[in-house]
Amino acid sequence: MSMRIGIDVGGTFTDVTGFDDQLAEVVLIRKYSSNPAEPMRVMQQIATDLAGEFGPEAVSLILHGSTAALNTLLEDKGVKVGLLTTAGFRDVYEIGRQWRGEEVFNIFAPPPKMLLERRAVQEVRGRLDWSGAEVEPLNREDIERGVRVLLEQGVEAIAVAFLFSYANPAHEREAGEIIKAMAPGLFVALSSDVNPEWREYERTASTVANCYIGPPVSHYLHNLEELLVETFPNCRPLMMKSDGGAGSATMLANKPIQTVMSGPVAGVIGSRYLGDLKGIENLITFDTGGTSSDMAVIPNRPLFKSEVAVGRHPLRTQTVDIDTIGAGGGSIASVELSGVLRVGPRSAGAWPGPACYDRGGTEPTLTDALVVLGHLSPSALLQGDMRLASDKAWQAVRDKLATPLAMSETEAAWGVLTVLANNCVTAMRTITVERGYDPREFVLVPFGGMGPTIASKIAADLGVERLLVPRDPGTFSAWGMLVTDVHQEMSQTRLVPLDGAEPAEVEALFAAMEERILADLERESFPRERLHTLRSAGMRYRGQSYEVAVPLGPITGRADLDQLAARFHEAHYRRYGHMAQNETIDIVSFKVTGVGEINKPVLTPVARRDDAVAEPVGHRSAYFGAEHGRLEAAVYRRSSLVPGAKVTGPAIFEERTSTVVLYPGQVATVDEYLNLEIER
CATH class of the missing domain: 3.40.50 (Rossmann fold)
Incomplete structure (x- = not known):
């Protein structure tokens, strides 16, 4: 057995996905309760469980996404x-x-x-x-x-x-x-x-x-690498980086700032891989867990940004362009003094968690509201391993929301979902409409423990017609880590007017940077045939304060520089809505990303069956707003569905890592990779 493990540490749960290269299939899906105070204890438990279950020799690669750097700044x-x-x-x-x-x-x-x-x-x-x-x-x-x-x-x-x-x-x-x-x-x-x-x-x-x-994160990275190497002698441990690549503890020890957005980016990389597999170009990712929602627009390729603010700390580091808001399953709902319903950004977290967790929490959360609405089953979470106290959910919604607002528990719960969905839609409009992208031309990919549960309402409010819910969406970010590569970046500031640039000098500058970065990756035990580089130039109109990153290839002559100018005009227009083709263009910075390719999991498609029929395992009363009221929704066990099966809403798909809610007027089809394709 040769297994690759993805581990995504979130605020509430730590997700683990294992892929067996020999069987060419996912053989492990697991969730652990996160322990932000002592993150190494969770990793020790995961390592012990994996070694006991599959053997120390079985694991060849572990990719890990952590909030260690992010939490150190925020806290x-x-x-x-x-x-x-x-x-x-x-x-x-x-x-x-x-x-x-x-x-x-x-x-x-x-x-x-x-x-x-x-x-x-x-x-x-x-x-x-x-x-x-x-x-x-x-x-x-x-x-x-x-x-x-x-x-x-x-x-x-x-x-x-x-x-x-x-x-x-x-x-x-x-x-x-x-x-x-x-x-x-x-x-x-x-x-x-x-x-x-x-x-x-x-x-x-x-x-x-x-x-x-630096010191706390480097200490964590070294301890983690030592733990994994001692437990799995054949294992190569890698850490996810903010730019969607991965790096070793040695690569990141002196620059831990590169891991600030380590956790959220894996889902974006996994979504792009899934989109390529399905032939879908434009995607919007929607990753909702217990504490926050992370959203990214992918117009063919992921977008990047070089500056990010974390808790009022300005940072300049390359990261996938992700927008994060405090909206998740643990988001606390409250009634303000003016009688306004507020949801988030405060979260009940992993402990005590929502009221329905029955761990002492009394404040209503989104999870409690979904239990009241019938969207979540009290007995189906983690396939019954985690039971919910529905009476505590009803009590919290009644005491803290319904009574102060003089409405029923169901109406109050629907209000919680509506407010949180509106917050998410507003954030999605910021990354799409305000940047010139029409969300109706995109497919929404929801994942995380709560993303598929609330995605249908958000898609309707945003005007998105199609959704693609991956298999095992609750651990999809952990799976996304398995389809990434090792990245090493190098940048250099040098002001070069494009109209006076010598093609040979520009090429020589990039070539020197590439040689250095490839040498660094070779020291990480990558053979040269597994390496390639990506180039980009930070460009601006003369007199502007900020640059636009433009990808480029080899510079062999003046025609290549002219083509680079044309691509800059297009990129500037896309970003700002205008261009100035008669203005002088400056190249301000040169950047090279070295890529060490890692073998990707090969997903084996399953043939669709024309006679495939989805058989519900039961029915449940669920509320879908004033327009539809409470309806009897068929409940399906997603693991029993086969490619070609088609279900018309209202319906609820329950699985180990998440719950998918299908609204009236929507149709879901199981594709050859066991994803759910949902259309209105």
Whole structure:
């Protein structure tokens, strides 16, 4: 047996999927209760169970997605950080940017959160100009003095961010060597390694954040790798990265900032793989668990962004473009003083959880509302392994919602679902309509424990006609990890006017970066034939403040640069709704992504049967809004359905990891890969 394991650590549950290469099928689907306070305990339990069930020699690859970096930032549990910066630029980190994004009209908007005190910023003499040429030599005495001051303050990590280090990292590297000689065990991060791109504030903020989470996350990664290698001697453990790729603990130890969005991206990568398998180009992913909903639009390929804010911490790191809101099965519903129903972003979490978990929780959640509506069965969760106390759900909805709002429990529960669905639809319109995409041209892919349960209502409100619910949707993100590759990125800022660029120089710059990144991946035991690279250029119209990333291939002549200009105009139009074809174009940054290819699971299709009939295992009264009221919905065990089977709503499909609710007017068909194709 040669098994590949995907492990997705969520706020409420940790999902595990195992794929057997020899059998070419999924052989393990399992959920564990997450333990945010002690994440390694859950991983130890998973490793023990897998070794006992399949044997230590059976597992060849484990891909792991974790919220370790994200939670460290959100919960302010990082280490004490110091910063060395260029003399005269001590306040760059504190001043930040004037632009306040969505809070631009809020005069009380809080500033970005600082991760260190001003006294922990030490200035160092030494200066480079914009091209990287040395203007003033680096002052070693300033570095030694600054490090001594920081060590006296008790810092556990030091960030180094010198002016123009993206053009020439020599001063930062020299400072790094001095720090390591003075404090060998200290975590040190250089901005020229973490984010070698221009804009000193973003570069500094990202390097400080990398140091803030560095020691705890690196410790977690090393402990995890040690646990997995000891338990499974033939195993290669990898960690999901924010850009949808994976990396080893060695690759990520010094740049844990690359794992901030580690968990949510796997579902996007899995959805794209599933879309390619089905020949579907445009997808919207909808991943809802116990705490949050993650949404992404995929117009043929996933979209990426280079800047993200986490808990008022601005970070610049490559990540799949995902929008997250506090809407999940544990989202708490309450009545505000003005009589307004509010759902989320507060969550009951894994403990005590929704009232129906019967763990002491008394506040009504989305899960409780769905039990009252009849969409969730009290006895079907995790195929009966987790029973729900429906009386506690009814009581919580009645006491906290229905009575204050002077309505029935069913009406209050439908209000909870409606409010949460509206929040999700608003977020989806932001990533589609506001970017020029028509959601009616996309297929919605819902997954996560709660995504398929509420997706039909959201699709109707959004105007989406088709849904594709994957097999085992509750653990789909864990499965998505099995279809990713190892990624290693490298970027370089260099201002090059496109009209005056020499094709040979541009090609030589990319080629040098590619050679370095391929050498790094070869050190990770990837043979050269399993490696390839992806190129992109950050481009802008001259005078603009920000760039648009444009993919490109080899540059062999002027025609390739002209084609690059055309692609930039198109990308700019797609992003901003206009283009300026007569304006001068600048290339600002060069980026190369090295890809180490991992064999993907091969899904074997099952032939559709024209005579396939879906037999319900029972019926249940379920509420579908004022238009339909309560209806008798047929209940199906999804694992018994065969390709070709067709079901007309209202209906409910129950399976181990999730529940799919089919509304009146919808038709679901089981495809050859055991997905549910739903149409209106």
